Amino acid sequence: MLSRDTALSIEDADAVELGGWMAVARGIRAAEWGNTVTYSRKVFIPLTNLCRDQCGYCTFARQPGEPSAGYLNPDQVMEIARHGERLGCKEVLFSLGEKPELRYVEARSMLARLGYATTMDYVVAMCERVLSETTLIPHVNAGTLSVDEIARLKHVCGSVGLMLENVSRRLTKPGMAHHACPDKVPVQRLRALERMGLAKLPTTTGILIGIGETWEETIDSLIAIAGLHERHGHIQEVIVQNFRAKPGTPMAQWQEPDLSAMLRTLTAARLLLPAGISLQAPPNLSEEFECYLDAGINDWGGISPLTPDFINPERAWPAVAEVARRSRQRGFELAERLTVYPRYIDADSGFVSPSLFATLGRAARADGLARAQFHQVATNASIKECA
Numbered sequence: 001m002l003s004r005d006t007a008l009s010i011e012d013a014d015a016v017e018l019g020g021w022m023a024v025a026r027g028i029r030a031a032e033w034g035n036t037v038t039y040s041r042k043v044f045i046p047l048t049n050l051c052r053d054q055c056g057y058c059t060f061a062r063q064p065g066e067p068s069a070g071y072l073n074p075d076q077v078m079e080i081a082r083h084g085e086r087l088g089c090k091e092v093l094f095s096l097g098e099k100p101e102l103r104y105v106e107a108r109s110m111l112a113r114l115g116y117a118t119t120m121d122y123v124v125a126m127c128e129r130v131l132s133e134t135t136l137i138p139h140v141n142a143g144t145l146s147v148d149e150i151a152r153l154k155h156v157c158g159s160v161g162l163m164l165e166n167v168s169r170r171l172t173k174p175g176m177a178h179h180a181c182p183d184k185v186p187v188q189r190l191r192a193l194e195r196m197g198l199a200k201l202p203t204t205t206g207i208l209i210g211i212g213e214t215w216e217e218t219i220d221s222l223i224a225i226a227g228l229h230e231r232h233g234h235i236q237e238v239i240v241q242n243f244r245a246k247p248g249t250p251m252a253q254w255q256e257p258d259l260s261a262m263l264r265t266l267t268a269a270r271l272l273l274p275a276g277i278s279l280q281a282p283p284n285l286s287e288e289f290e291c292y293l294d295a296g297i298n299d300w301g302g303i304s305p306l307t308p309d310f311i312n313p314e315r316a317w318p319a320v321a322e323v324a325r326r327s328r329q330r331g332f333e334l335a336e337r338l339t340v341y342p343r344y345i346d347a348d349s350g351f352v353s354p355s356l357f358a359t360l361g362r363a364a365r366a367d368g369l370a371r372a373q374f375h376q377v378a379t380n381a382s383i384k385e386c387a
Contacts, residue, residue, distance in 0.1 A: 001226065002271040004219060010268050011215040018264060025270035025296030032275040033298040037327050038337040038369065039320070042091035043084025043136070044307040047072055047126065048119060050107050051097025053181035056250040057211060057243060060311050061097050064106035071110050077126050078133065080307065085134045087305045090363050090370050091158075091339040092136040094123060095310055098143035098183040120149050127156035137359060139204075139339040144183050144192040150199045155353050158340040158360060159236065160196060161204040164189050167224050168217040177211040177251065190224060197232025200350045202340050206239030206280070209265050210257035218265060222272045229274055234351070236341045237278035237299060240266050242285050244312055259288055263295045270296030278341060283323055284315040290326035299337075300327075335369050342368020 010021055048071040051061035062069035072080075081092050100107040101119055116122040120142065127138040138157040145153070145160070153160060165171075167186045171178045178184035196203045205228075207221045222238075229235035242257045257265075262281065270279050280299040283289035289300075303317050324334035338360060344351040345360050345368050352360060365371050 001274070002268070004223060007219045007222075007268050007272055008216060010264055013264070018267070021267050021271065022263065022295050025267045026294065028270055028275050029279070029296040029298050033278075035332050036335050037293065037298055037300065037332040038278075038335050039300040039323065040091050040302045040339060041089050041305070041320070041336050041370070042093050042139070042302040042339070043080060043087075043089045043304055044093050044095060044302070044310055045072065045077055045080050045126075046310045047077065047094050047096040047123060048100060048107075049097055049310075050100035050104060050110075052099050052103035053097070053178075053183050055181055055184065056177040056179070057246065057254075058311075059246045059249060059313070060095075064104050071114060071122070073114065074126065074129065078129060081130050081134050081136055084304070084306050085136055089305070090135075090137060090336070091139055091302065092130050092134075093139045093141065093161075093302055093339075094126065094157075095141045096123070096143075120145075120152070124152050124156055127153070131156060131356070131359065135359070135363065137339050137356070137363065144188050145195065147195055147199070150195055150201060154199055154201050155355050158338070158352070158356055159202040159204060162189065162192055162196070163208065163239065163241075164193065164205050164221060164225060165208045166211070166213045166217055167221045168213055170217075171212055190228075193225075193228050193235075194232075197228055197234040200232070200234060202236045202344045202351055203234050204237045204239065205235060206237075206241060207265075207269075208241050208243060209261060210243030210254070211251070212254075219268060219272070222269050226273050226277075229277060235277050236344060237280050238269060238273055239280045239282070239301065240269055240297075241282055244285055244315065246314070259286065259291060262286065263291065266292055266295035266297055276343070282309075282312075284309055284317050285312060289318070289323075290330055293327065293330045293332060300334075338363055338368075338370050 049060055049062045123142055130136050130138050139159050140153055140157045141161040169186055242262050245252055245254050245256055278299045279297045280301045281292045281297050283300050300323055303320055327334045347357050
């Protein structure tokens with residue numbers, strides 16, 4: 001692992017120095033992950049867009065009374081899940097606002113009409129239905145979770161996601177990205193990620209760049225994630241996500257990070273994180289996403305043939321065939337994975353609940369990746385040069 005001081009120096013590295021660090025990052029990736037780059041074929045279910053947080057960059061969250069604000073009903077959930085299953089998806093990702101019933105009486109009323117006391121009760125029930133009525137494996141992004149909530153989820157989902165975003169408390173001050181966001185206080189995120197590790201629940205986390213953080217805060221965020229994994233071994237993947245400005249938000253006029261910022265951050269992440277942690281960057285948030293491979297990533301995250309990226313709805317998913325084509329131009333073969341990475345699909349590891357092991361086993365091939373559809377991909381396109 002890189003030292004903190006050396007990682008800090010990458011911010012000011014010139015093109016030649018950065019190129020050298022990127023080469024080291026690629027070497028680490030090659031030694032651990034070979035020439036395979038993965039993705040998850042999934043369907044996204046926005047269970048509720050109500051949220052007690054008000055992030056300065058978010059267009060997903062709604063307040064009661066706004067158009068389309070509320071919860072999906074069970075029939076809507078299962079209709080989306082079954083459609084995704086027909087299209088070959090293996091994973092269903094439940095995305096939702098954090099604990100809206102703690103802020104809005106309307107959310108409590110909506111839940112009561114559905115027959116549940118809390119959003120988590122509803123999440124668990126829908127995961128159970130997905131598992132019993134489809135071949136899909138749930139992944140849940142439900143925010144900061146208690147010990148009890150994590151224990152309940154472990155029996156009904158393969159993995160969970162909780163973006164750390166950044167360890168800086170400064171970002172919660174007035175005028176900053178996480179002001180008025182009780183669930184984005186860094187210590188709360190870190191405690192929840194620690195609980196997930198203690199419960200041996202495969203976890204996705206990551207950082208968001210371009211929201212007002214400093215390079216030092218970015219490096220400290222990556223170091224914090226590395227420390228969590230060293231203690232518990234549960235961080236299966238880390239996402240480095242670039243902020244995209246959205247009209248109508250308080251941060252609509254903020255400058256977006258450019259490709260160079262992403263390459264520097266991805267390089268630092270690959271050098272600071274344990275090599276066994278999958279490094280991911282979303283392909284729909286950049287027109288030049290294939291360049292991320294030059295900085296050591298090995299995964300493209302979830303790509304859906306059915307549902308949009310509800311967090312960034314203006315950014316359509318690239319077709320899987322296009323991702324495969326651009327990956328092949330860089331010397332990589334695209335492979336489909338499950339929501340649980342191969343190293344965790346072990347009945348004796350304690351990372352997978354016995355209630356889920358058979359489902360995962362049916363979906364996995366011998367090496368732990370997904371039994372995937374074959375995608376024919378053109379290979380004669382020219383290779384784009386990356387700055």
